[in-house]
Amino acid sequence: MSDASYLSLEKLTLAYGDSVAVANLDLTIKKGELIALLGPSGCGKTTTMRAIAGLLAVKSGHVRLDGADITRVPANKRAVGLMFQSYALFPHLSVYENVAFGLKLKGMRGPELDAKVQSGLKSVGLSNFANRRPAELSGGQQQRVALARSMVMEPKVLLLDEPLSNLDARLRLEMRTELQRVQKATGVTMIFVTHDQAEALALADRIVVMKSGKIEQIGSPEDIYNRPTSSFVADFVGFENIFPLENGKMKTGAGLVDLSGSLSSEAPSAAGLAWRPRMVTLGTGPFQGTVRGTSFAGDSREYLLDSPLGPIKAEVEASQPAHALGAGLSFDLPAEKAAPLSRFV
Amino acid sequence: MTARSLFIPVTLFLVIAFLIGPFLIIVAASFSAGETLAFPPQGFSLRWIAKVFTVESFRASFGMSLFLAIGGTAAALVLGIPASYALSRYKLPGAEIVRTVVSAPIIVPGIIVGLALLRYIVVPFQVGITPALFLAHTALVLPYAVRVVSASLDNLRSDIEEAAVLLGSSRLGAFFRVVMPNIRGGIMSAFILGFVTSFNQVPVSLFLSGPGVRTLPVDMIAYMEIVFDPSVAALSSLLAFLSIGIVFLAERFLGFSRYV
Numbered sequence: 001m002s003d004a005s006y007l008s009l010e011k012l013t014l015a016y017g018d019s020v021a022v023a024n025l026d027l028t029i030k031k032g033e034l035i036a037l038l039g040p041s042g043c044g045k046t047t048t049m050r051a052i053a054g055l056l057a058v059k060s061g062h063v064r065l066d067g068a069d070i071t072r073v074p075a076n077k078r079a080v081g082l083m084f085q086s087y088a089l090f091p092h093l094s095v096y097e098n099v100a101f102g103l104k105l106k107g108m109r110g111p112e113l114d115a116k117v118q119s120g121l122k123s124v125g126l127s128n129f130a131n132r133r134p135a136e137l138s139g140g141q142q143q144r145v146a147l148a149r150s151m152v153m154e155p156k157v158l159l160l161d162e163p164l165s166n167l168d169a170r171l172r173l174e175m176r177t178e179l180q181r182v183q184k185a186t187g188v189t190m191i192f193v194t195h196d197q198a199e200a201l202a203l204a205d206r207i208v209v210m211k212s213g214k215i216e217q218i219g220s221p222e223d224i225y226n227r228p229t230s231s232f233v234a235d236f237v238g239f240e241n242i243f244p245l246e247n248g249k250m251k252t253g254a255g256l257v258d259l260s261g262s263l264s265s266e267a268p269s270a271a272g273l274a275w276r277p278r279m280v281t282l283g284t285g286p287f288q289g290t291v292r293g294t295s296f297a298g299d300s301r302e303y304l305l306d307s308p309l310g311p312i313k314a315e316v317e318a319s320q321p322a323h324a325l326g327a328g329l330s331f332d333l334p335a336e337k338a339a340p341l342s343r344f345v
Numbered sequence: 346m347t348a349r350s351l352f353i354p355v356t357l358f359l360v361i362a363f364l365i366g367p368f369l370i371i372v373a374a375s376f377s378a379g380e381t382l383a384f385p386p387q388g389f390s391l392r393w394i395a396k397v398f399t400v401e402s403f404r405a406s407f408g409m410s411l412f413l414a415i416g417g418t419a420a421a422l423v424l425g426i427p428a429s430y431a432l433s434r435y436k437l438p439g440a441e442i443v444r445t446v447v448s449a450p451i452i453v454p455g456i457i458v459g460l461a462l463l464r465y466i467v468v469p470f471q472v473g474i475t476p477a478l479f480l481a482h483t484a485l486v487l488p489y490a491v492r493v494v495s496a497s498l499d500n501l502r503s504d505i506e507e508a509a510v511l512l513g514s515s516r517l518g519a520f521f522r523v524v525m526p527n528i529r530g531g532i533m534s535a536f537i538l539g540f541v542t543s544f545n546q547v548p549v550s551l552f553l554s555g556p557g558v559r560t561l562p563v564d565m566i567a568y569m570e571i572v573f574d575p576s577v578a579a580l581s582s583l584l585a586f587l588s589i590g591i592v593f594l595a596e597r598f599l600g601f602s603r604y605v
Binding site: 077102 | 502504505507508509510511512513514515518522523526527
């Protein structure tokens with residue numbers, strides 16, 4: 001075992017009854033990494049997380065953690081923590097007792113227990129709330145109790161289920177910073193599940209994009225954001241203009257269309273091309289479109305164009321002159337800016 | 346006032362009078378100084394209330410009723426809590442059938458339950474009177490136990506059990522550590538409801554009672570057939586106030602009506 005494969009999923013297949021949720025999944029995670037499992041609902045990300053926790057029996061394949069095969073190890077003996085989306089605090093216990101729960105089960109008592117609980121509460125800034133009941137805390141505070149409750153157990157891996165989705169915008173930033181701080185301070189390996197690409201991009205060292213029980217792409221946030229390898233990932237991270245390629249030509253509503261400009265050399269065999277709305281040039285270019293919709297977004301303006309190629313989404317600086325609904329407009333999809341896709345699904 | 350505007354208050358008054366009236370008559374009759382059960386009471390005395398405590402058979406049957414109410418309800422909870430848990434947490438095949446069967450004693454008239462138990466269980470298997478009563482009361486209380494405990498389980502998130510497991514608890518340990526403490530109110534409510542149901546039960550007990558072994562309500566009927574003095578009214582009043590007191594305390598401290 002090396003730190004490079006601290007946690008590994010090997011040919012992992014997971015199913016609910018006869019319906020397969022995750023098929024033949026391979027994933028290797030380094031010690032101390034912060035990984036995001038990103039995908040739409042039903043993609044198998046939560047199922048995968050539950051299997052790592054041991055809450056869901058593995059149908060076939062293996063889960064290895066810190067050199068040991070834990071595929072058949074029961075959830076209460078795995079040293080894997082999970083912060084639930086609902087926080088799952090024990091309503092009948094005080095904040096202090098919630099944090100002490102797991103430590104007591106380990107047999108910890110007396111001053112040692114107290115010191116550990118106090119330092120756990122202190123680390124999330126809730127020392128003054130020790131005697132409160134969970135129902136008396138705000139959502140953000142409850143979440144920090146849940147974090148402390150997991151972290152005092154010193155888990156080998158901490159799993160987080162949609163950790164930011166129940167919080168408002170301000171708390172979200174606070175919690176994000178908090179999670180990064182905890183991760184840096186303790187070096188714990190963290191895996192969090194999210195359907196929100198912004199959350200994944202902001203927080204993760206590496207993002208695993210999932211779709212229909214399979215991994216679609218693994219990469220750094222920059223990779224995922226700038227270099228999606230499939231049309232699914234491209235669409236998921238905001239490339240809204242996507243066309244398949246056939247013999248070096250774009251396959252569009254108007255048949256095969258020549259590219260405007262030349263592709264970057266790295267992608268001669270691309271199966272498709274994708275442009276973000278802001279990569280579309282408006283006002284000049286070989287293509288013609290009609291403005292079907294427009295919306296003002298502060299420092300930019302978005303347009304929906306009808307064109308022979310199909311619908312096109314474009315975004316330009318708000319300082320540029322506005323185009324009215326129904327106006328005819330030429331535009332360009334510059335090939336050199338396009339993200340080449342190796343898979344079109 | 347028009348006839349229409351009087352209709353609702355008058356109806357309401359009659360309904361309440363009909364519900365509460367007989368009870369008030371019985372309470373008044375218990376304080377009578379006369380020799381027979383009569384209304385209006387003749388004079389005022391506490392002699393019949395005092396007499397209740399001296400009748401030997403009342404003491405014995407009160408003990409039996411108390412034993413059945415406490416023991417039967419406890420047994421129903423021991424069976425009912427795991428059953429409710431399984432029904433509320435797992436998608437079991439035939440769960441609906443189990444639910445229906447478990448609630449059958451509420452729906453089927455007591456006379457039929459009593460006759461069926463007597464004819465097909467007690468007589469063929471030579472079950473003693475006390476065990477037969479105990480079995481019957483357990484079965485009668487079980488539906489209430491399952492219903493009330495299920496309601497409070499449904500209100501409890503199941504992920505706290507998973508949280509407990511991930512913190513090192515076994516599945517069973519999680520049940521006792523985080524489920525039981527959170528459904529305590531429901532269990533107490535089920536206990537009270539079961540206790541009152543069992544204590545007031547007549548038709549089934551009537552069939553299963555036998556020489557020397559009776560529940561209190563059955564004994565009161567038997568007593569009235571022989572002696573027609575106000576002591577039965579006095580005993581009824583005492584029991585009614587006991588029930589009201591228990592339910593009042595339960596509502597005050599447990600929010601009883603949330604569960605029932």
